[in-house]
Amino acid sequence: MTDSRDADATRLATDSLTQGDPTGWFERLYVAAADGTAVVPWDADEPNALLVDWLERHERANDGMRAIMVGCGLGRDAEHLGKLGFETTAFDVAETAIRTARERFPHSPVNYVVADLLEPPAEWTGAFDVVVESITVQSLPVSLRAVATANVARMVAPGGELVVIANIREEGAEVDGPPWPLTRSEIDAFAIDDLQPIRVEQVSPAGRPGFTRWRAVFQRA
Ligand SMILES: C[S@@+](CC[C@H](N)C(=O)[O-])C[C@H]1O[C@@H](n2cnc3c(N)ncnc32)[C@H](O)[C@@H]1O
Structure with missing residues (x-):
């Protein structure tokens, strides 16, 4: 940092x-x-532009679709999902993040929950039509990457989608985190079991050409 x-x-x-x-x-x-x-x-006024852009192109109806925001922090992106009609769960390991998000958005439709990605509730396995992981896996040391990645991937329901937004690291590059940005092979590692990559890209939000990030979308068969 x-x-x-x-x-x-x-x-x-x-x-x-x-x-x-x-x-x-x-x-x-x-x-x-x-x-x-x-x-x-990472506390910002607006939802993540790369998530907003992906959701604008999302071709399915949102209403009634179940979404989960991994490591939701203060709720900005989860609120965006809720506004679009997703039945949204948002979780964070930090109790104060969850309490602050509830206070910031007292009339929110989002279900804010304290939970640990490293030990998520069993009932979340295969439970969500849209799983959003934005810069949370990279905030954990590389030694925890495999379990964090697998636990994110497991939440995707049959036919559901996962979108991963992350900073970029070259294969083999040393990094002194946090954060510990993701290499291409670490992005590919979300494709567990029948979760298939749909699109893996390096993109910049409009007007921020130097702010290039991974945006990777996966879908379960
Ligand atoms: C870098 S912040 C990103 C927050 C948000 N996703 C965003 O894009 O603004 C990482 C968030 O993940 C949460 N977090 C870190 N480890 C976690 C874990 N094991 N389980 C759940 N949340 C975690 C942190 O408390 C923090 O809110």
């Missing part, structure tokens, strides 16, 4: 990771942000 908006997250993450706790810093960051003493670098 290099941006000044990342300073609080970097400090808390370093302490947490040094103590062998890969996720504890998220709660500490959200608590500090709620107190006004830290900045959550």
Whole structure:
């Protein structure tokens, strides 16, 4: 992390990771942000433009479709899914993120839940027509990547879709995270069992040519 908006997250993450706790810093960051003493670098006013763009092109009806937002943070993208008519569940390991999201959106149709991607509820297996994973897997150390990736993929229902948005890393490149951006082979690793890649691309949101990210879409047979 290099941006000044990342300073609080970097400090808390370093302490947490040094103590062998890969996720504890998220709660500490959200608590500090709620107190006004830290900045959550991914807290933005608008939903992720790459998600918005994908959903605009989404050819299926949304109403009644079940969606889940992985590592939803403060709820910006989950709210967008809810507004589009998805029956939306959004989860985060950080209790304060979930509490803050509920406070920010008191009339939300979204079901906000505290849950850990590394041990998700069993009933979420194969339960969602649309699974959205945006920069959460990359926020976990590489040693947890295989389990995090598999747990995201398992949530996709038969016929359902997974969209993954992530920073890009060259194969073999060393990185001192967080974040730990994804290589092409780590993107391909979401294609578990009968989850097939539909489109894997490196894209930039309109007007942000330097902001290139993976956007990968998978569908279960
Ligand atoms: C980099 S932030 C991204 C937040 C949001 N997806 C976005 O795009 O703005 C990663 C989020 O994932 C959450 N998270 C990290 N590890 C998690 C885990 N094991 N289970 C659930 N959420 C997790 C963090 O608390 C944080 O809110």
